Amino acid sequence: MSTPAPDAPSPKRRSLVVALPLLVFAGLAALFWFRLGDRDISRIPSALIGREAPQTTLPSLEGLTRDGVQVAGLDPGLFKGKVSVVNVWASWCVPCHDEAPLLTALADDKRIQIVGINYKDKPDNARRFLGRYGNPFVAVGVDPNGRAAIEWGVYGVPETFVVGRDGRIAYKLVGPITPDNLDKLLKAEIGKALAAPQS
Numbered sequence: 001m002s003t004p005a006p007d008a009p010s011p012k013r014r015s016l017v018v019a020l021p022l023l024v025f026a027g028l029a030a031l032f033w034f035r036l037g038d039r040d041i042s043r044i045p046s047a048l049i050g051r052e053a054p055q056t057t058l059p060s061l062e063g064l065t066r067d068g069v070q071v072a073g074l075d076p077g078l079f080k081g082k083v084s085v086v087n088v089w090a091s092w093c094v095p096c097h098d099e100a101p102l103l104t105a106l107a108d109d110k111r112i113q114i115v116g117i118n119y120k121d122k123p124d125n126a127r128r129f130l131g132r133y134g135n136p137f138v139a140v141g142v143d144p145n146g147r148a149a150i151e152w153g154v155y156g157v158p159e160t161f162v163v164g165r166d167g168r169i170a171y172k173l174v175g176p177i178t179p180d181n182l183d184k185l186l187k188a189e190i191g192k193a194l195a196a197p198q199s
Contacts, residue, residue: 047153048169053079053086053161054151058141061118061126066135074117074141074148076167083112083193084163085186087137087177088149090121091129093157095176100133102177106186107136111194116140119149119157160186164193 048054053076060073078084087103089096107114116137118126123142130137143149152161155174162171171189173181 049172050168050170052167053163053169054148056141056148056151058117058143058148061140061142062123064127064130064135064140071135071137072139074115074139078113078115078139079163079167081165081198083165083190085112085114085190086117086152086161086163087114088117088119088143088152088154088157088159090119090157091125092121093119096129096158097133099158099177100129100136102179102182103136104134106177106182109190112190113138117148117152118142119154120144120146162186162189162193164196165198166196170196 055076056074057076058074060071062070064071072078085103085106087099089100103114106112114136116139118140120143126140126142130140141148149157152159153172158176160173160177161169164170170193171186173186177186
């Protein structure tokens, strides 16, 4: 006596089994697109907001002078008592060339100080870069291996931070400074930091 053959799946059921993974994938892709794909990368949050700026000391960019005096390196004490804009940049970074004139113009605001972290760059190239666009920085720390950038939570260059008079990071801009985000975001955050009571 032979056993009956198992029922073969119906064509409808086979189609559903084949289509189900495709539908799940399409749903997940749509979810990621709407939740992540349309976001402005400059608004990526930083875990460092509200925390003290990293206590990183970096050497100065050798040979970079202002008014005949060597420009200082990065010293954490620099941030106490003054609103600072910290810009992480490199001469090989294409968007850094675009934002350089905006930083130079921003340096005219004597209520703030602009501090640079030169990321994985050659000193000669970094000096040439500042010679070409002007030096907006009161201090430039050299980060040849990228360790300081990791401490600052940098995703890539350029990135810009606003540090309040209390030495805490108030804002982070991922990506280049543009005329649009300079006026709408960065200057607004600088204004908030300037208006904050000094502790």
